[in-house]
Amino acid sequence: xxxxxxxxxxxxxxxxxxxxxxxxxxxxxxxxxxxxxxxxxxxxxxxxxxxxxxxxxxxxxxxxxxxxxxxxxxxxxxxxxxxxxxxxxxxxxxxxxxxxxxxxxxxxxxxxxxxxxxxxxxxxxxxxxxxxxxxxxxxxxxxxxxxxxxxxxxxxxxxxxxxxxxxxxxxxxxxxxxxxxxxxxxxxxxxxxxxxxxxxxxxxxxxxxxxxxxxxxxxxxxxxxxxxxxxxxxxxxxxxxxxxxxxxxxxxxxxxxxxxxxxxxxxxxxxxxxxxxxxxxxxxxxxxxxxxxxxxxxxxxxxxxxxxxxxxxx
Numbered sequence: 001x002x003x004x005x006x007x008x009x010x011x012x013x014x015x016x017x018x019x020x021x022x023x024x025x026x027x028x029x030x031x032x033x034x035x036x037x038x039x040x041x042x043x044x045x046x047x048x049x050x051x052x053x054x055x056x057x058x059x060x061x062x063x064x065x066x067x068x069x070x071x072x073x074x075x076x077x078x079x080x081x082x083x084x085x086x087x088x089x090x091x092x093x094x095x096x097x098x099x100x101x102x103x104x105x106x107x108x109x110x111x112x113x114x115x116x117x118x119x120x121x122x123x124x125x126x127x128x129x130x131x132x133x134x135x136x137x138x139x140x141x142x143x144x145x146x147x148x149x150x151x152x153x154x155x156x157x158x159x160x161x162x163x164x165x166x167x168x169x170x171x172x173x174x175x176x177x178x179x180x181x182x183x184x185x186x187x188x189x190x191x192x193x194x195x196x197x198x199x200x201x202x203x204x205x206x207x208x209x210x211x212x213x214x215x216x217x218x219x220x221x222x223x224x225x226x227x228x229x230x231x232x233x234x235x236x237x238x239x240x241x242x243x244x245x246x247x248x249x250x251x252x253x254x255x256x257x258x259x260x261x262x263x264x265x266x267x268x269x270x271x272x273x274x275x276x277x278x279x280x281x282x283x284x285x286x287x288x289x290x291x292x293x294x295x296x297x298x299x300x301x302x303x304x305x306x307x308x309x310x311x312x313x314x
Contacts, residue, residue: 019114019126019157026067028109030126030157038128038157043069044103045130045153047077050162058162058250058312060187060284063277069106074275075185075284077164078103079153082145082178084292085207092177095144102151103183105141107132110152127156134171148172165307173300180306181261181290186242186250191285194249195220196262197241205230223285226266232293234260239311242287249313250287256306257289 017033027048031037035053040046050058061075072078081102083093093100110129132151134142150169156162164182188194200219206212207228216231220243234240236254243249252260263286265273270281289308298304 019112021112021126021128023109028128028130030112030128032124032126032157032159034124034159036157036159038155038162040128040130040155041067041073041076042107042109042130043067044073044078044105045107045132045155046073046079046103047155047162047164048073048075050157052312053159057187060185060280062275062280064275064280066275071275072099072103074273077185078183079151079166080179080181080183080288080290081151081166081168082149082176082180084179084181084290092147093145096141099181099183100179101137101141101145102132105132105137107153108136125156125158127154129154147174147176149176161309161311163307163309165305167303167305168296168298169303170298170300175297175299177295177297179290179292179295180257180304181259181288181292182257182306182308183286183288184252184308184310185284185286188242188249188283188285189244191223191264191282194242194244194285195222196285196287197221197243198238199231199234199240199260199262202231202234204232221262223262223264223266226269227262227264229262230292231260231262232258234258236289240287240289242285247313248311251311252287252289253309254289254307256304257291257308259290259292261288261290261292262286263288 020031022029029039037051039049041048059076065074079102080099083100086098087093107130110131114126130153134148148171152167154165202216239251239253241248241251
């Protein structure tokens with residue numbers, strides 16, 4: 001055999017870049033080899049930062065947000081469960097605070113997983129899982145809502161998107177009612193110059209006018225004052241977008257989430273919130289996928305899941 005023709009041995013090349021993760025006292029931080037990053041605070045499993053490869057922050061967190069665990073974090077992506085808004089009277093959730101307890105409880109980090117590498121291609125996705133169960137909430141919350149439940153919240157970062165998914169499990173024998181909402185606070189350059197699209201002809205509940213039911217006539221909803229609208233019966237597969245100058249800043253598709261809430265406090269309401277800067281309203285808008293039109297009913301042993309996928313301007 002001609003030794004000169006012998007195939008070269010396969011050497012060990014440089015290691016393939018992998019996502020990195022740092023577990024700190026209060027947050028879990030992950031970064032992709034391509035530069036995108038996400039940070040999740042264990043209080044509420046609240047996503048408090050999502051940056052693109054160039055370092056540009058996508059989420060708004062109030063300049064006065066309280067991060068010591070004494071109050072739900074004002075910004076990022078809080079998780080709303082098991083009730084949205086002020087609890088109704090004469091209901092199983094009636095003794096709970098507004099928006100329930102998930103955003104005001106400390107979650108457990110369950111671990112991470114990443115996409116498999118093929119050839120020389122780096123891992124491009126990392127998924128962080130967080131858990132909350134009935135044994136982990138405060139005694140006050142447990143007395144107010146005495147059901148056996150488990151929540152698994154997954155935050156998946158890719159170069160071109162952020163996905164958050166909540167699975168609700170009924171661990172007991174008694175059925176329970178619940179709402180779910182993912183309370184996105186988006187960072188925008190100027191709220192007066194953006195609009196929210198793809199909600200035309202939909203019915204919405206206007207919370208700024210005592211819950212009146214109205215019909216949306218515009219396909220480009222401008223934010224010109226205090227806005228608090230819950231749009232009903234939205235097709236989850238149709239993207240709802242935050243648009244600036246005709247170009248999407250964010251595009252949101254959903255699974256299992258058929259309501260979309262649009263919120264901005266505007267001038268007076270901003271001043272009345274202790275954890276919201278007086279001028280902060282100018283640089284944010286909330287577009288919040290949820291399942292809050294009716295109560296979801298979960299039988300003992302069953303599970304339910306809702307997911308959102310957010311694509312930023314790239």
